[in-house]
Amino acid sequence: MPMSGSAKTMAVCTVGGLVAVTAYTVTLGSNGWLWFGWVVVALLTAGVLATRA
Known part of the structure; x- marks a missing residue:
């Protein structure tokens, strides 16, 4: 599942x-x-990543 730039940035900030x-x-x-x-x-x-899938 490739992530968009904003979703990846949000995941990195969460971690x-x-x-x-x-x-x-x-x-x-x-x-x-x-x-x-x-x-x-x-x-x-999690919501952003779920909607991107």
Whole structure:
């Protein structure tokens, strides 16, 4: 399944966001709003990828 440029960029940003939120959690402690935001972005990315298929 080839991804368009915008879908690929969104997927890369989602993975980068996961790394950033995980690093924040490890160093400074958990923040529920960061995880909630990441889940929302991940769901949006999944929706974009599903509509491109």
